[in-house]
Amino acid sequence: MNSDTWTYLIAAGIPAALLVAASTVLVRRRREDRDDTPSTGGTDVLTAPEQEASSSAPPVSPSVGTAPDLLAPGAGEPGLAVPEDVAEADLDVQLDVPAPVAGRFTRLRGRLARSGSPLGARLLAVLSRDHLTEDDWDELEETLLLADVGAGPTGDLIEALRTRVRVEGLREPGAVRAVLREQLVALVDPTLDRSLNLAPGADAAGAPTPAVVLVVGVNGTGKTTTVGKLARVLVAEDRSVVLGAADTFRAAAADQLETWGSRVGVPTVRSDRDGADPAAVAFDAVRTGKASGVDVVLVDTAGRLQNKAGLMDELGKITRVITREAPLAEVLLVLDATTGQNGLNQARVFGEVAGVTGIVLTKLDGTAKGGIVVAVQRELGVPVKLVGLGEGPDDLAPFDAETFVDGLLEG
Known part of the structure; x- marks a missing residue:
């Protein structure tokens, strides 16, 4: 009054x-x-980006509305943005902060050294003997083959070592180790481009699109977990991400992926029913990524056996459907390092069907078969780009040839 x-x-x-x-x-x-009374700066703001996206994209998971990239100014209609101080305060309480990517592989190298891998130790032990006989060279060859290096790369390495030992008369342990390290690094090939292609693309009309990364592999390789960990890697590099849960056959897959994403504020596009068309979910994820202007769309797919023609044909369909909306930036094949030569058979078939551009090796720290890195690169002609070296959420690291070899030789 x-x-x-x-x-x-x-x-x-x-x-x-x-x-x-x-x-x-x-x-x-x-x-x-x-x-x-509903506030124009509170609850309505969280739903505005969803309403904006729904006009050009199919319905998605409710978690889309809480993604930090969709809360940013410009994500929805002009002026409909959560105040920065409020949004950041909420996210600080709810979200994990992924570990920095730089130096991850170096920090995790000790796990490889402690994994009991006999490769480096056995090679050094044989090469340090006073007089190398044919039996010694046979032992070296057997050691490399047991480590899944492969027949071709093993022959190349043995020949190079024979030449160096004979010409230089190597006996001193330090010199032997240096030569072995040099030859192993050359075999793993540090010249390969192991960076992820995350450059934005363009659709048929010339409109910008996110970098679309399709992740494929057989059952049991840790594919969905790898997608979740890769999302954390991208968030640690300040990239905005949308996840696509295109594994619609395993009931818990979408829930698992959504849990990974929610921990770092990444939304998940999923079907509301099990057994939905995975190609449709993948398409929806890419369209949602375009509508919200994110940097990367990560699409998880169902595990499939490489000898099942129907499943592999379906993977080809997913690829074709995605490329109608945006070009594929990467197709990553997740392999279990413990599968050895069977992993090579998987790699070969997936490479033919999906056009694999990079390998993610999981469970590398729990195996004596580190040579699979060399063999799979030779088989596919594409590099190992990421490796899993533990069970922690941030135990996915960019692969580095020299650091990897040092880990083998320290074992």
Whole structure:
């Protein structure tokens, strides 16, 4: 009430105490009414980007509305953005902060050294003998083959070592180790481009698109977990991400992927029913990524056996459907390092069907078969780009040839 109203009511004989009580009730009711009214800067803001995307993209998981990239100014209609201080405060409480990517492989090298891998130790032990006989060279060859280096690369390495030992007369352990390291690094090939291609693309109409990364592999390789860990790698590099749960046959796959994404504020596009068309989900994920302007769309696919023609044909369909909306930036094949030569057979078939551009090796720290790195690169002609070296959420690291060899030789 203004001052004139107060003056009039007091002059009319109404007690001042009664007026104060009435004023307090009125103010309280106004506050309650204001609290019950939807705020243009609060709850509505969280749903506005979803409404904006729904006009050009299919329905997605409710988690899309809470992604940090979709809360940013410009994600929805002009002016509909959560205030920076409020959004960041909420995210700081709810979200994990992934470990920095730089130096991950170096920090994890010790796990490879402690994994019991006998490759480096056995090679050094044989090469340090006073006089190398044919039996010694046979032992070296057997050691390399057992480590899944492969027949071709093993022959190349043995020939190079024979030449160096004979010409240089190597006997001193330090010199032997240096030569072995040099030859192993050359075999792993540090010249290969192991960076992920995450440059934005363009659709047929020339409109910008996110970098689309398709992740494939057989059952049991840790594919969905790898997608979740890769999302953390990208978030650690300040990239915005959308996940596509195109593994619609395994009931828990979408839930698992959504849990990984929610920990770092990454939304997941998924079907509302099991057994849905995985190509449709992948398409929806890419379209949602385009609508929200994210940097990368990661698409998880169902595990499939390389000898099942129907499943592999379906993978080809997923690839074709995605490329109608945006070009594929990467096709990553997830391989279990413990599978050895069977992993090579998988790599060969997936390479033919999906056009694999890079390998992700999981469980590398728990195997004596580190030579699979060399063999699979020779088989596919594409590099190992990422490796899993543990069970932690940030135990996925960019592969580095020299660091890997040093880990083998320290074992």
